[in-house]
Amino acid sequence: MQASSLAAVSPVSQSVPARRWTVDEVLALYEMPLMDLLWRAQGVHRAHFDPNAIQRSTLLSVKTGGCSEDCSYCSQSARYDTDLERERLMPLDEVVAAAKVAKEKGASRFCMGAAWKGPKDNDLDRVLEMVREVKALGMQTCVTLGMLKEGQAEKLKDAGLDYYNHNLDTDKEFYGQVIRTHTHDDRLDTLDQVRDAGINVCSGGIIGMGESRKNRAALIVQLANLPQAPESVPINNLVPIPGTPLADKPRLDPFEFVRTIAAARITMPTSWVRLSAGRQEMSDELQALCFLAGANSMFYGDHLLTTGNPDVDRDDALFARLGVKAV
Numbered sequence: 001m002q003a004s005s006l007a008a009v010s011p012v013s014q015s016v017p018a019r020r021w022t023v024d025e026v027l028a029l030y031e032m033p034l035m036d037l038l039w040r041a042q043g044v045h046r047a048h049f050d051p052n053a054i055q056r057s058t059l060l061s062v063k064t065g066g067c068s069e070d071c072s073y074c075s076q077s078a079r080y081d082t083d084l085e086r087e088r089l090m091p092l093d094e095v096v097a098a099a100k101v102a103k104e105k106g107a108s109r110f111c112m113g114a115a116w117k118g119p120k121d122n123d124l125d126r127v128l129e130m131v132r133e134v135k136a137l138g139m140q141t142c143v144t145l146g147m148l149k150e151g152q153a154e155k156l157k158d159a160g161l162d163y164y165n166h167n168l169d170t171d172k173e174f175y176g177q178v179i180r181t182h183t184h185d186d187r188l189d190t191l192d193q194v195r196d197a198g199i200n201v202c203s204g205g206i207i208g209m210g211e212s213r214k215n216r217a218a219l220i221v222q223l224a225n226l227p228q229a230p231e232s233v234p235i236n237n238l239v240p241i242p243g244t245p246l247a248d249k250p251r252l253d254p255f256e257f258v259r260t261i262a263a264a265r266i267t268m269p270t271s272w273v274r275l276s277a278g279r280q281e282m283s284d285e286l287q288a289l290c291f292l293a294g295a296n297s298m299f300y301g302d303h304l305l306t307t308g309n310p311d312v313d314r315d316d317a318l319f320a321r322l323g324v325k326a327v
């Protein structure tokens with residue numbers, strides 16, 4: 001479909017009273033027989049969304065590599081030898097050209113990512129221009145720029161930003177084993193600023209980093225129990241990057257990924273749950289299982305930030321085979 005208004009991709013119903021989840025309750029979801037869990041997740045999904053509609057966002061890395069942070073999974077940290085070419089902030093015209101292509105191919109949202117701890121004010125001014133121009137194409141806009149300082153979220157809102165992506169990434173208890181240069185509380189602080197500025201929150205995490213099932217359940221609880229659940233919840237499967245400390249982590253059981261999607265769907269009934277990084281390594285059948293578990297959003301385009309994503313032709317064929325429409 002053409003790039004849509006926000007209203008066109010809103011959930012069928014928003015009327016779910018907020019409730020608080022406990023880690024034990026979410027662990028109990030994980031421990032359900034898979035068929036029962038899928039049935040429950042699908043019921044929640046159908047109460048709030050069109051079950052055959054999937055939102056598609058295209059990603060572009062507008063500033064690649066050289067990041068000061070030490071996130072153990074990330075190809076873009078300057079601390080690891082990952083063979084990645086460090087690049088400067090991309091010129092505006094190249095960003096707009098990429099957004100036009102994404103729109104023509106059928107993405108409704110364009111997400112621009114920068115490998116920063118957080119944006120300097122002069123860099124932010126250039127990103128604001130990107131947001132204005134992409135918005136003017138009639139696309140929804142999203143950026144992920146790291147931690148924000150006071151006043152920066154308001155500037156992004158004024159430029160027309162629809163979503164800010166900032167993942168909690170993992171359970172607060174496990175966070176220090178993956179990232180030491182900033183804290184889980186720092187992430188929460190930026191999420192507060194985004195929410196207060198009236199920008200939609202996109203926040204999720206990565207699984208398969210060596211965390212326990214309890215850590216996974218706790219991450220879901222920390223997202224679901226935010227003062228307001230994120231409108232968009234990306235669930236990333238670790239993409240192991242040679243040269244990073246997590247390069248050799250064994251691959252998680254794919255059903256555990258499906259269970260995590262289902263837990264996100266059940267605990268955040270009106271959020272868009274995004275089947276995010278790791279899709280390239282998944283079979284079409286596993287992706288279909290993720291949609292059945294309640295995922296209704298994905299990254300669309302041949303690249304994520306620095307790693308691959310399924311070709312658009314493969315995704316288009318999958319949508320046709322599943323009878324799913326893009327929104």
Ligand code: SAM
Nearest residue numbers: 073074115116144145146167236237238239277
């Ligand atoms: N620097 C900003 C930040 O950290 O929020 C924005 C870019 S950062 C690359 C965005 C997100 O990508 C991370 O929060 C993480 O969830 C995800 N990510 C990064 N590397 C990944 C990997 N190797 N596998 C899966 N997800 C990854």
Ligand code: DTB
Nearest residue numbers: 113144234276277304305306307
């Ligand atoms: C998110 O949760 N996943 C995207 C987006 N938000 C910015 C990024 C995935 C990155 C995967 C590894 C890479 O391509 O560098």
Ligand code: SF4
Nearest residue numbers: 067069071074077115
């Ligand atoms: Fe930097 Fe973001 Fe990568 Fe962490 S995840 S190293 S903050 S680009």
